[in-house]
Amino acid sequence: MATEIRQDKVSKNWIIYAPSRTQRPSSFRQEGPEAEGLPDHEPSCPFCKGNEDQLPDILMELQNPNITEWQTRVVPNKFPALTQEGDTRRHLEGIYLTMPGHGVHEVIIETPRHNRQPSRMSLEEVGAIVETYHRRYIDLLYRHQSMMALIFRNHGPKAGTSLIHPHSQLVVTSVVPHDVRWREQKEQRYFDDWGRCVVCEVVEHELQIHERVIFENESFVAFVPFAAAVPFESWIVPKRHEADFGDISDPEKEDFAAALRDMLRRLREKLNDPSYNYLINTAARHKASEPHLHWYLQIQPRLTTSAGFEMGSGMRINPSLPEEDAAYLNSDDAA
Numbered sequence: 001m002a003t004e005i006r007q008d009k010v011s012k013n014w015i016i017y018a019p020s021r022t023q024r025p026s027s028f029r030q031e032g033p034e035a036e037g038l039p040d041h042e043p044s045c046p047f048c049k050g051n052e053d054q055l056p057d058i059l060m061e062l063q064n065p066n067i068t069e070w071q072t073r074v075v076p077n078k079f080p081a082l083t084q085e086g087d088t089r090r091h092l093e094g095i096y097l098t099m100p101g102h103g104v105h106e107v108i109i110e111t112p113r114h115n116r117q118p119s120r121m122s123l124e125e126v127g128a129i130v131e132t133y134h135r136r137y138i139d140l141l142y143r144h145q146s147m148m149a150l151i152f153r154n155h156g157p158k159a160g161t162s163l164i165h166p167h168s169q170l171v172v173t174s175v176v177p178h179d180v181r182w183r184e185q186k187e188q189r190y191f192d193d194w195g196r197c198v199v200c201e202v203v204e205h206e207l208q209i210h211e212r213v214i215f216e217n218e219s220f221v222a223f224v225p226f227a228a229a230v231p232f233e234s235w236i237v238p239k240r241h242e243a244d245f246g247d248i249s250d251p252e253k254e255d256f257a258a259a260l261r262d263m264l265r266r267l268r269e270k271l272n273d274p275s276y277n278y279l280i281n282t283a284a285r286h287k288a289s290e291p292h293l294h295w296y297l298q299i300q301p302r303l304t305t306s307a308g309f310e311m312g313s314g315m316r317i318n319p320s321l322p323e324e325d326a327a328y329l330n331s332d333d334a335a
């Protein structure tokens with residue numbers, strides 16, 4: 001069977017497509033949903049309500065107007081990857097460059113309920129998560145020495161989750177990570193060559209051909225990208241050109257929450273609650289109003305394992321075709 005290599009138009013990465021004859025999209029369905037049978041409240045869980053004494057601190061809360069309690073809560077990560085100690089000065093250790101692990105690492109607790117995953121939440125509940133992302137992002141990014149704020153979510157055992165209680169994380173770095181800079185440079189190059197934002201062009205094209213689109217509302221579109229790196233990867237992209245997630249408007253937040261909720265619900269229903277990671281790809285702080293950058297949320301389910309070839313080349317081998325994944329996510333049957 002002939003294979004194909006496609007280029008991701010934004011990152012310029014090449015992805016190999018090697019679908020096997022036996023592998024159909026439905027074969028990626030998982031054995032059993034992880035959250036099944038979990039209690040609403042778990043006495044030993046630090047993120048459950050009533051267990052505040054197990055938290056290092058509470059940095060922010062969004063209240064639920066319908067019930068007189070918190071809806072989302074932001075706390076410091078108990079085992080932070082980066083801390084606010086030290087500064088951003090680099091120094092040499094022999095011939096090697098090093099610096100203090102300066103930054104911020106927070107956890108966004110998405111609900112007081114231990115077993116309430118976003119794929120089962122109401123639009124208001126997912127809206128509260130998006131609102132919390134935005135407030136923390138704005139607050140932290142504009143602090144001195146912040147270079148980049150990364151918001152991400154790990155779901156399920158294969159995605160590196162250590163706590164089941166629904167949560168996301170926010171890491172603020174004092175360096176611009178290599179992959180972020182790489183993507184920015186590729187997008188800038190595209191703008192210099194063609195005079196337009198590459199992501200705007202991708203969005204326009206995907207809406208026009210409508211082959212991989214999964215969900216659309218007034219301000220967002222969700223689709224499986226042409227060169228998806230893993231089976232069922234999807235992007236949720238603002239239709240309006242917007243470099244920085246921090247610039248999202250209130251009506252856009254609502255549309256973003258609707259798109260996110262829809263995509264997570266489809267993954268749960270069609271693939272039986274797979275592990276996944278998502279992150280918000282957005283401009284580094286000093287690039288926030290550039291005409292060539294365009295933020296989007298990227299979801300990658302953990303259905304395959306990368307191995308030596310990927311490690312040595314940076315090229316992924318995807319056993320599933322994006323068009324077939326999109327058709328499966330759009331199909332009416334559950335299996």
Ligand SMILES: [Zn+2]
Binds near residue numbers: 113
């Ligand atoms: Zn809990």
Ligand SMILES: [Zn+2]
Binds near residue numbers: 198199200241242
């Ligand atoms: Zn754009």
